Amino acid sequence: MNAISLFEVSKRFGWGERQVQALTAVSLDVPEAAVYGLLGPNGAGKSTLLRIICGLIKADHGQISLFEKPADAQGRAKLGTLIESPTFYPYMTAAQFLAVLANVSGLRPDLDVLFRRVDLSHARDQKISGFSLGMRQRLGVAAALIARPQAVIFDEPTNGLDPDGMIEMRSLIQDLAKQEGIAVLLSSHLLDEVEKVADQVAILSHGEVVSQGRVSDLLGGNEYLWLDAKPHAAVLDRLGDTAWVEGEGIGVNIERSQVPDLLKSLVLQGFDIHQAKWVRPNLEALFLAQTRNERNGVRS
């Protein structure tokens, strides 16, 4: 079952010369018990998309489904959100804060379990004013989990965290999905973090999805051979359309099984091969390739 589905969602802000097309026909499916990463440069539309799903703003066009039904208040009640930096009351203790939130929502969560889940049991009776950023983020996650959501939406959950904080947040996110079956939709700029945590990703550029799918498929499908072979220009010429300049060497689009034959034939033709390696690009390389036009100010 899909926890969250979007079909051709579009959103424009403003009118006339000042209008901004924030999203154009965005479609994606977030399955239950999966972590789905939303990536994109500043202004790509990530926050707008998350806010539409949560019902904070309305889409102009398209359909939003939650748990296979058109999104409504009932569906949104099953979502937990950490969208903007949550507003905390610094003079309260963490336990008082969660108790107030629970009261306001008419819920009776087991606070002991919640604090254990976000690893804040030791700090439950401390004032929030003394919390580090990582502790505040984890308290924000606890707040998002109060209503026992079936899906959670986190906008930049690792923003500002130190390396230890990131590792903790990553394992918390993975536990939510894998151990508790909660769907997690998160946005992030931290690509290596997303690569470690997400099952699927969508890359947004200028409000459009430029690439999406399972992380393993996206990365596996973009593997290539990297060669340091001389004379450089002659090797490029010999390889034709399958090759391109990649850093100090040459990238070659070729099946892995054909590599030995290619290397043999290059040697027989008198080229010098100094190095050859199989490269599996990471999400950062894919992201840079997919959003290159945007960074150059060109729309594809």
Ligand SMILES: Nc1ncnc2c1ncn2[C@@H]1O[C@H](COP(=O)(O)OP(=O)(O)OP(=O)(O)O)[C@@H](O)[C@H]1O
């Ligand atoms: N309320 C608004 N009024 C006018 N324009 C808006 C509004 N909200 C967002 N935008 C514009 O829509 C586009 C998408 O913004 P959005 O905040 O969704 O991007 P983002 O990918 O979340 O960026 P960031 O990573 O910087 O938060 C941007 O051009 C932004 O300026």
